[in-house]
Amino acid sequence: MNAIETMGLTKTYGAKTAVDSLDLAIEEGELFALLGVNGAGKTTTIKMLCCLTKPGAGDAKILGSSVTENPGAVKEKINVSPQETAVARNLTVRENLEMIAGIYGNDRKVSGEKADAMIKTFSLEEVRNSKAKTLSGGMQRRVSIAMALISDPKILFLDEPTLGLDVLARRELWTTIRKLKGRITVILTTHYMEEAEALSDRIGIMAKGRLIKTGTAAELMAATETKTLEDAFIALASEEEAAV
Amino acid sequence: MRYLVFASRNSKEMIRDPLNLSFGIGFPLILLLLLSAIQSNIPVNLFEIDRLVPGIAVFGLSFLALFSAILISKDRTTSFLMRLFASPLKAADYILGYTLPLIPMAFAQSGICYIAAFLLGLKVSVHVLTAILVLLPAALLFIAIGLLCGSIFNDKQVGGICGALLTNVSAWLSGTWFDLSLVGGGFKTAAYVLPFAHAVDAGRAALSGHYERIMPHLVWVIGYAAVLFVIAVLVFRKKMSSDAV
Numbered sequence: 001m002n003a004i005e006t007m008g009l010t011k012t013y014g015a016k017t018a019v020d021s022l023d024l025a026i027e028e029g030e031l032f033a034l035l036g037v038n039g040a041g042k043t044t045t046i047k048m049l050c051c052l053t054k055p056g057a058g059d060a061k062i063l064g065s066s067v068t069e070n071p072g073a074v075k076e077k078i079n080v081s082p083q084e085t086a087v088a089r090n091l092t093v094r095e096n097l098e099m100i101a102g103i104y105g106n107d108r109k110v111s112g113e114k115a116d117a118m119i120k121t122f123s124l125e126e127v128r129n130s131k132a133k134t135l136s137g138g139m140q141r142r143v144s145i146a147m148a149l150i151s152d153p154k155i156l157f158l159d160e161p162t163l164g165l166d167v168l169a170r171r172e173l174w175t176t177i178r179k180l181k182g183r184i185t186v187i188l189t190t191h192y193m194e195e196a197e198a199l200s201d202r203i204g205i206m207a208k209g210r211l212i213k214t215g216t217a218a219e220l221m222a223a224t225e226t227k228t229l230e231d232a233f234i235a236l237a238s239e240e241e242a243a244v
Numbered sequence: 245m246r247y248l249v250f251a252s253r254n255s256k257e258m259i260r261d262p263l264n265l266s267f268g269i270g271f272p273l274i275l276l277l278l279l280s281a282i283q284s285n286i287p288v289n290l291f292e293i294d295r296l297v298p299g300i301a302v303f304g305l306s307f308l309a310l311f312s313a314i315l316i317s318k319d320r321t322t323s324f325l326m327r328l329f330a331s332p333l334k335a336a337d338y339i340l341g342y343t344l345p346l347i348p349m350a351f352a353q354s355g356i357c358y359i360a361a362f363l364l365g366l367k368v369s370v371h372v373l374t375a376i377l378v379l380l381p382a383a384l385l386f387i388a389i390g391l392l393c394g395s396i397f398n399d400k401q402v403g404g405i406c407g408a409l410l411t412n413v414s415a416w417l418s419g420t421w422f423d424l425s426l427v428g429g430g431f432k433t434a435a436y437v438l439p440f441a442h443a444v445d446a447g448r449a450a451l452s453g454h455y456e457r458i459m460p461h462l463v464w465v466i467g468y469a470a471v472l473f474v475i476a477v478l479v480f481r482k483k484m485s486s487d488a489v
Contacts, residue, residue, distance in 0.1 A: 052329055072332065075332050078330065081327075082327055084322050084323040085323075086322055086327040087324070088253055088256075088324065090257045090260040090261060095253075100331075103246050103328070103331050104331065105246065105332070131260075148327075157330075
């Protein structure tokens, strides 16, 4: 079954088309990376799929629920870790986790249990009682992803999860994201080629608001007769630029 | 009951910010002490404690607008609200979540102000409780202003508008520091078109036991609070459904 299916999903801001007739199907359990340069339409796509922005045209089904007709049902099935860390700065790590669990309808006891489970899963024991604002960028991102997962979403959106992190923090976060593979559907936006290649089952390349190609890293390289994903990306993106 | 979870978070965020505590409680107390000290050294009745403390209490409440506006604007700019907008929280949960924690804070702040006033010679009476209760519409007024400003401006702009402009306007036009009749004319008229002087006068009427004088002033404050709350809720809801959180 498809976890996500978009049908002509479009978003325009005035004269600018941020996302142009996006047709995409992502299977349940898949880790799908949306790859593109800044302004390619990745974040706008995520926002529409999370019901944060209304599509100008088209629709998307999230596990069968329409983002335009039934956003409430969609929101029960998803969670998002935004581009910025989006943690409550003066709350401790445990309090942040408990808060999100509570917002998703869990009582205090269950919220506490879930928070403890997430602290263990994400190796946050040492900082469980530290205020979020005192954590490093990498650690805040890890907390942010744990906050997104504590609601047991069927689909997780990770918007540029490693943006601005140093190489060690990035690799640590990759390990965390890899652990999610197969358990839930993950949509990851990034403009790091090696990240998309290392983590994803399939990659969708976006440029100028359009989805120009989807496939595994190997398929994309084969289609463009290139040896690296970066070369494949440049070939595809340049082709789109020339067409526009 | 999701709003209670959100309200609890907001309460912790505000209480744990040392700037909030120092400005919200410390600053009005310092003014109360300072002006009382001045009063004890001048021959005219300019800052008598029973006229001063209702004004200082209203002035202290103006910081509620700053607290809530900064919290909301930071939640917007750090994408924290974007995370929550993707959750099942409804518009009412946000409004209640941002509003409820500030009400006990308002009472606590006013209570501390009056306790300090007792130490400075204010007579202990049941009217003090009435004077504190009368502050509720003023508290809601400032909370509404905070909700509105936080929904529109970023945290730096909020610092200027709520932290400097609002606190000054609400202080100078409230009749706390000086009798508005001393200036008179357009200044006094403008002050009584706005709700701040009415909030102070309602508090003074309550504290002096002249309860019949409360409502004519309080109705202004209630009116402003209601209108601003409706506008704030509409703006916040519009922000929720707009593309730019």
